Amino acid sequence: MVNERKLAKRSRPEIQEDIRQAAIQEFALHGLRGATTQSIAERAQLSKAQLHYYIESKEALYVELLQGVVDEWSRESFGQRDGDPAHVLASYVKRKLAFSFDQPLLSKMFANELISGAEVLRSILTQPRTRAGQAIQTLTQWIDEGRIRALDPWLFLMHIWAVTQHYADFDVQVRFMMRVRAGQPLDRARIVREVVAFVLHGCGLTPSEDDLA
Template identity: 40%
Template sequence: MKDNEVSIGAQNRNKILNAAEKEFALNGFKGARVQSVADRAGLPKTNVLYYFKSKEVLYVAVLDEILRIWNGQFDSATAEDDPAAVLAQYITDKMEISRTRPYASKIFALEIINNAPNLDEFYTGQIEWMNGRVAVIQSWIEAGKISVKDPYCLLFNIWATSQHYADFSAQITVLKGKKFDKAAYKNATKELISLILNGCGLTVPNEYR
């Protein structure tokens, strides 16, 4: 019974977080309503407030989830790893998140545009993460494995190009004349991997061509 209760609790939290992701992306923090999140999740408002005590707590939880899924496997990359394989997979992961979780990217973009008022407590962890990833890339540079001068610029460019497909999806749809579907994402991912890796003096691994 206890395991079942835990499972139901986890399911409800996921429903709420998914609903909140869409609500915050469409309406921003100020315009979002807990009742609307509950309606999207198909749960009573009291259930939402049982798991997340306020709109602020829920919003922070959504931001935390966004940062968690974005970092992914790149968290464990080391100086000994092949930079081509690591970066190709990181770009693939980022593009897949843009395809499957576009609202997550839009929430983060809105937060940054508004001077990140709710990200103060996250920045300490993110700075530590960034320092660790920059150190790995710098070790590749010093070992002559990658022709990049600034690790920060490399990461910023990966973020900018991959998240563009989520944040500017409406523009892409208009300019392409049709919705950017799964096949289009697959082709765009290959192009992006090729552009970035070739720019870094790396050969694209066969499985990413």
């Protein structure tokens, strides 16, 4: 039974955020098919009927959350062709890692959607593919100008995605290998420093202390 008095104390934006967080947890754990409106409602401390007052459907909520991830990652692209490659790449890697550290369940939800066949994602991937194409153009120009070593720009970009998202999508493995218990913070500074150095060395650049900070 939902505590009506407790519900009354929450504002509409607070209830909507509780629904959002509950949905992220359920979708990250069970995917679209496995998650239920009942389980989302219970996590948000709502009845199922109350939940449907705030959402159109489970599917619509799922698409909304995925679209948010796509929008966020599309903004985190890079296109500063005249900028210093080391600085541009270091900044990009740091932003990608920050998302993994701060929004691990959203990252897992995105990964689970891809693993399950991306039936929903296929319809909303145009924007990130366009932004990725811009990044590829930047990398290609840097290669042509001799500013980074010759490499496959598409594979290089996807390697960055794989490494930065690993710390969210494979959090359990990371913690097991590094002997960090659940609930304890990972050493973000250490990880950022190593991943930035790894990426920059991979394209023939020497990171500065500012790049690694």
